Amino acid sequence: MFSKKKQEIDEEYLKKGVAQVKDGDVELAAKNQEKIEDKIVNASTLRKYTELGKLMFGMLQDYRKGAYKNVPWFTIASIVFALLYVLNPLDLMPDFIPGLGYVDDFAVLTVALRFIETDLHKYLDWKLEEA
Secondary structure: OHHHHHHHHHHHHHHHHHOOHHHHHHHHHHHHHHHHHHHHOOOHHHHHHHHHHHHHOOOOOOOHOOOOOOOOHHHHHHHHHHHHHHHOOOOOOOOOOOOOOEEEEEEEEHHEEEHHHHHHHHHHHHHHOOO
8 A cells, every 4th residue: 555655656746736736825835834834843754854844934935925036936836735735634645544644745745855956955045145
């Protein structure tokens, strides 16, 4: 079962999800920042993403405010898709399944980060210049 779910969460899966992200989803992800951060921090398998999640939310907030526009829509949509996926308790592997419930969340975040790593570095450089 686990290997089947792992195969379902790949770059193609993320690209399909990202293609469906709309402007309203950006607002939804931003409004649920606290819930998503709590879930990342409290899930032992997701803890390593705590700082990356904060950076992703920072980019999302600066994008929404218009302070940082040097980012492709694909990156914003990838962030939104990954964060809303983590927020959803009934995704491919429901979060209430002990030990396995967060595996799919971990996989989606990992694939998303591979896509947006360069843009996160550029954003971090911009933040450091602004400080």
